[in-house]
Amino acid sequence: MKRIAVIGGGASGLMAAIAAAEQGCSVTIFEKTDRLGRKIPATGNGRCNLSNLSLGQEPVTDEAYHGSAKTLFLPVFTGFDLEKTLDFFRSIGIPVRSEGERLYPYNLQAASVIDALRDRVERDPWIEIRLEQEVRGMQSSKGRWQVQTSAGKASFDAVILTAGGKAAPQLGTDGSGPKLAEATGLHVTSLSPALVKLQLGSPYCKRLSGLRLDACVKILWDGKVIRTCTDEIIFTDDGISGSAVFMVSQAATTLLEQRKQPMLELDLFPEMEAEDLFILIRQILDSVSWKPILEGLNGTLHKKLIPVLLKETDISKDRTSSSIKDGEIRTMIGFLKHWKMKIIGHGGFKNAQVTAGGIDGTEIGTDLQMKRFPGLYAAGEVIDIDGDCGGFNLQWAWSSGYIAGKNAAEQKG
Ligand SMILES: Cc1cc2nc3c(=O)[nH]c(=O)nc-3n(C[C@H](O)[C@H](O)[C@H](O)COP(=O)(O)OP(=O)(O)OC[C@H]3O[C@@H](n4cnc5c(N)ncnc54)[C@H](O)[C@@H]3O)c2cc1C
Numbered sequence: 001m002k003r004i005a006v007i008g009g010g011a012s013g014l015m016a017a018i019a020a021a022e023q024g025c026s027v028t029i030f031e032k033t034d035r036l037g038r039k040i041p042a043t044g045n046g047r048c049n050l051s052n053l054s055l056g057q058e059p060v061t062d063e064a065y066h067g068s069a070k071t072l073f074l075p076v077f078t079g080f081d082l083e084k085t086l087d088f089f090r091s092i093g094i095p096v097r098s099e100g101e102r103l104y105p106y107n108l109q110a111a112s113v114i115d116a117l118r119d120r121v122e123r124d125p126w127i128e129i130r131l132e133q134e135v136r137g138m139q140s141s142k143g144r145w146q147v148q149t150s151a152g153k154a155s156f157d158a159v160i161l162t163a164g165g166k167a168a169p170q171l172g173t174d175g176s177g178p179k180l181a182e183a184t185g186l187h188v189t190s191l192s193p194a195l196v197k198l199q200l201g202s203p204y205c206k207r208l209s210g211l212r213l214d215a216c217v218k219i220l221w222d223g224k225v226i227r228t229c230t231d232e233i234i235f236t237d238d239g240i241s242g243s244a245v246f247m248v249s250q251a252a253t254t255l256l257e258q259r260k261q262p263m264l265e266l267d268l269f270p271e272m273e274a275e276d277l278f279i280l281i282r283q284i285l286d287s288v289s290w291k292p293i294l295e296g297l298n299g300t301l302h303k304k305l306i307p308v309l310l311k312e313t314d315i316s317k318d319r320t321s322s323s324i325k326d327g328e329i330r331t332m333i334g335f336l337k338h339w340k341m342k343i344i345g346h347g348g349f350k351n352a353q354v355t356a357g358g359i360d361g362t363e364i365g366t367d368l369q370m371k372r373f374p375g376l377y378a379a380g381e382v383i384d385i386d387g388d389c390g391g392f393n394l395q396w397a398w399s400s401g402y403i404a405g406k407n408a409a410e411q412k413g
Contacts, residue, residue, distance in 0.1 A: 001026050004408050005147045005156040007135045008177060009036040011394055012380025013162035014117050015401030016408070020160070021126035023409035028156070029127065030149055032134035033172040036121065039164075040114040042171060043394065048110030050089070050096070051103040051398070052391040056082040064392045066250060067384040068189055069361030073396065076368065080402040085395065088402075092116040102391050134176070135163070138184060138376070145375055158375045158408040162401060165355025165381040166191050175349075177382035178358055186370060187360040189384045192257045193352030194250035195393075197241035200264060201342035204308045208235035211304050216270035217244045219251045220263040220340070227251035230270045231389075239345075240264070246389045250356045253346045266339040268305070274333050281329050289322030296321030301336075309335060354393050358384040368404040375411065379404040 002025045006017045009031030017027045029036070040048060052064070055077070062073040086096055086103075094116050095106040105113050121127050130151070137148040138159055145159045163177030175191065182188045216230040217240075231244035255262040269277050281300065288296045294317040297306050310317050313331045315324065349355070359378055363370055370376045379400035387393040 002158070002409065003028070003156045004405075005030060005135075005138075005145065005154070005159045006405075007138070007147070007159065007161050007180070008032075008163035008380075008382075009129065009131075010039055010162060010164055010172070010380065011037065011397035012164075012401030012404075013160070014121055015398050016160045016162055016377075016379055016405035017121055017127050018124070019402045019405030020409040021124050021405075023406060025126065025409045027127045027405075028154070029121070029129050030133045030135050030147070031129070031131050031172075032150075032176070034132050036118050036129065036131070037114040039168060039171045039173070040117070041110045042168070043110050044102075044104060044391075046110050047104050047108045048113045049102045049104055049391040049394070050113065051082060051085055051395040053082075053098050053101040053103060054390075055392075055395060064388040064390070065396070066194075066386050067356060067358070067361070069359070069364060069383045069385040072361060072364060072366060072368070072383070072400075073385065075366040076403050077395070077399045079406075080399040082395070084402075085398050088398070089113075089116075092120045135180060138180060140373060140375060143375070158377065158411060160404050160408050161359075161376065161378040161382055162380050162404070163382055165358055166349045167193060167195075167352040167355045167381070169349060173355075173381070178355075181359045181378070181382060184373065184376065186363050186373070189357040189360050190257065191355050191357040192250070192253040193346055193349050193354075194253065194356040194386045195246040195353035195389055196249045196253060196351055197236060197239055197347040198245055198249055198252055198264065198343050199239040199345035199347075201344040205235055205239055206237050208304050208308065209237045211235045211302060212242065213268065213302060214270070215244060216267035217248050218265040218267075219248045219255075219343075220265055221251075221255055221260060225265075226262075230267075233266070241347075243389045246353065249346065250386060252343050254356065256343065256346060262343045264341050264343050266341075267337045268301075268339065269336055274330075274337055277333050277336070278326075278329055281332065282326065285321040285324055285329070289320065291321050293317060293319050293321050293324060312339075353389075354386045355381055356384075356386045358382050360384055367407040368400060369407060369411070375408075377404040377408045 164173035166175035
């Protein structure tokens with residue numbers, strides 16, 4: 001019987017083990033922490049956004065994915081698509097519901113997803129689970145793979161590397177996956193945090209901390225817009241967070257790693273053209289003409305933002321609403337639709353949801369086997385592919401895990 005090692009018992013590792021065992025292989029999962037799938041309860045703010053409905057609509061594209069291995073998404077996903085993913089989850093007792101395009105377990109509890117996955121692998125007679133066994137090296141010799149763990153050596157017909165990236169090291173992923181790949185001789189692209197909050201060089205963050213609103217966020221470099229997203233933003237003590245920021249963060253962190261200076265631009269009225277906003281503000285200020293401007297804008301802008309707007313546009317807060325000239329309103333609109341701030345840092349891997357970078361896409365075939373290392377497969381975040389917010393990273397973990405497991409099992413010895 002074919003023996004397969006799965007290195008890392010997270011989302012992709014569990015799927016790889018299940019798929020390989022379904023093909024009749026004997027599978028050993030090596031997990032360095034004391035629990036399988038430690039990250040899953042933390043996903044989706046404890047609700048586990050496990051996929052995205054847009055991946056069920058034709059034509060499916062890879063536009064939600066980034067990185068040198070992005071082109072692997074479509075061939076891999078075709079083999080284990082949204083329908084198969086949802087069928088799988090139903091088969092282990094997890095029906096799914098949608099909120100907008102985001103898919104969650106029906107009870108909105110991430111813990112039940114990992115409970116069901118654990119139960120599925122623990123009951124499988126072909127899967128052996130070795131907890132608290134860190135893999136420290138792997139080597140191919142005479143068509144077999146030797147795996148060196150904290151508890152000794154073992155030999156396998158194939159190895160599937162599913163040890164994740166570097167994001168959220170407190171949940172087990174401290175970068176040992178990419179290091180193992182590199183030590184084996186694979187090219188690994190540089191790692192940076194993605195889906196992470198950004199630190200801003202702005203004196204207003206503390207004052208605005210906690211403020212949530214929908215905005216269009218742009219990352220600029222060298223005067224050009226390189227990434228943009230409209231969704232929720234949340235000001236923090238030292239910067240900005242929220243799904244719109246997460247979506248564009250990878251572009252900023254990559255530039256920062258390259259010691260380049262990205263800028264962040266906010267459009268606080270993304271749904272309105274500048275001219276419509278001008279008409280709105282003019283009408284509002286005229287209808288409350290006697291009020292000080294600080295109060296006059298109260299119903300139009302969040303209260304915390306008005307002093308910032310007045311300071312940035314040099315308008316005294318004591319002036320009456322009617323005294324504000326058209327030109328001054330246009331200056332205000334320039335700020336509200338193009339508020340630029342320096343990005344001076346990011347939340348680091350500790351606060352990131354995903355790792356950008358990993359095993360270079362040129363090393364990997366569409367069967368997820370390493371082209372230069374027969375018998376070595378990879379899946380999940382250890383590969384240089386990262387998805388947008390919205391369930392795309394877990395979908396990649398489920399699909400790539402399943403396909404790597406199936407192909408490793410079917411590979412001719
Ligand atoms: C807070 C948070 C929220 C998130 N929310 C979402 C969400 O809602 N939707 C979404 O799509 N994505 C989300 N993600 C991203 C998603 O969880 C990951 O992309 C996905 O879990 C990656 O799966 P993986 O199997 O590749 O790696 P992981 O799930 O990280 O698993 C890797 C496993 O390998 C183990 N390991 C590492 N090194 C070794 C070694 N040397 N030997 C043995 N074992 C090892 C680790 O302990 C870990 O258990 C979130 C991430 C975080 C941190």
